[in-house]
Amino acid sequence: MIKAADIEATLLSMADERQARQLLRFFKTGPGEYGEGDKFIGLRNPQVRMVVKEAWKETPLPEAAQLAMSPLHEVRLCGLLIMVEQYLRAMKKGDTETMSRIFESYLALHPYINNWDLVDLSAIKIVGNHEVMNPELILMDEWIKPDGHTLWQQRIAMVSTWMLTRKGHIDKCFGRAGFLLSSPHDLLHKAAGWMLREVWKKGYRRELRAFLDENVARMPSIMLSYTCEQMATDERHEWQSRRKSGR
Structure with missing residues (x-):
């Protein structure tokens, strides 16, 4: 089992202060902007995905959800992408119980899914697929x-x-x-x-x-x-x- 704290430590070890400053501007984190108050450590998506690739199979859903509640943007993204991979695996196996559990967890996390990249990289594959599989929703x-x-x-x-x-x-x-x-x-x-x-x-x-x-x-x-x-x-x-x- 891989814990959220260990994954976060791995992400923090790759932090780039200069890149973080650029991301603060790119994701509109200033007063009154849509990303106001968000915090970045300066990781690009491929770096986050590299950690996801190594961790998602051994990370329990509650640990992924804990990551998704982090105040750090890239840590939240990592948690959400782990959930995406776990949902897709469950869908491939026809494991509707796990799919529903991930979907419900995702819905509960919506206050933390609070920028366009977090939404776009997770909602299509979790919510979109779940709606296809459950047309009554x-x-x-x-x-x-x-x-x-x-x-x-x-x-x-x-x-x-x-x-x-x-x-x-x-x-x-x-x-x-x-x-x-x-x-x-x-x-x-x-x-x-x-x-x-x-x-x-x-x-x-x-x-x-x-x-x-x-x-x-x-x-x-x-x-x-x-x-x-x-x-x-x-x-x-x-x-x-x-x-x-x-x-």
Whole structure:
């Protein structure tokens, strides 16, 4: 068994103060910014993943969850990535009990999953796969709503549709993106646009055009930009023109 304290010590041994200062700026940790107060030790994702690769098989879920509650960003990321690997192994084995246990633990940890990289690198594979495997789940349809839910809960709900789209369940993406049209957060606009772009990439172009036809006039510009990124230039410009003209 590998303990959380030992994994954290390994991560701390690789700390880079200069890189940490750069990450503080990159992840917007200043007063009033979305990552306000977060702390970094200066590790890049490949360094964290190297530790995950060595540790995930021997790390009990409670120890991974303890890592995910750390005040240090990279330590939280490590814990979440360990949970991802454990979830994927359980899914491969058809171990639904372990999958549910990891999923429930992940949900309980949502106050600590509080930056876009932490969300994007974990939610798609844990929450997204769990929704595919359990179509009766409606919790993410609640988390996408702004009332009583944080920016990060909403982003978890939005990016998790990536897996649903891969399986042809595109209505979830459209429904959740619709809730974010009036959001004040550009991180949610980007997430929705990213997921809508995935709908296009998977070939559901008629359906995406219908969604845009209904919503383009009130779509935030960055959401539309992400959505149309893979389109032909003429079509992309047409949607942008329609948004500006409000039609």
